[in-house]
Amino acid sequence: MGVRAKRSSIVAYLELKALREIADQAPILWKHLFDLSQQHNLQILRIADSLMERDSRKRLALILLQLAGCYDSFGGRPALIDFDQRTLGGIVNLSKGRLSPLLNQMQTDGLLSIERGAIRLTDVDQLEAVAMS
DSSP: OOOOOSSOOOOOOOOHHHHHHHHHHOTHHHHHHHHHHHHHHHHHHHHHHHHTOSSHHHHHHHHHHHHTTTTOSSSSOOOEEOOOHHHHHHHHTOOHHHHHHHHHHHHHTTSEEEETTEEEESOHHHHHHHHHO
């Protein structure tokens, strides 16, 4: 297994035995782990639902909002997506020839800015309006 990060990251690994010892001392940990797994399951279902959208512009907007964490319950609304256009095209099932004009139009509309290896959402509310139109 490998891990790549564009930003400083902390990765932790706990063996099940250690996790059980911690949980014995703090039983609420199991509830938090369950809640976290439920949040991840809901996120997966939201992404799958977004990918079913036929309209390319709406599908792209929905996925951008998902990837930026706009629907997460962790607070805040992160606005930076660390994907290049090729990776994003693979996720939303759009060729570069179809994706690029959509992103450029969204950039012209002030919804996002395209950066090197990343996309920054600049108007989340308007992007949500596109996604829900």
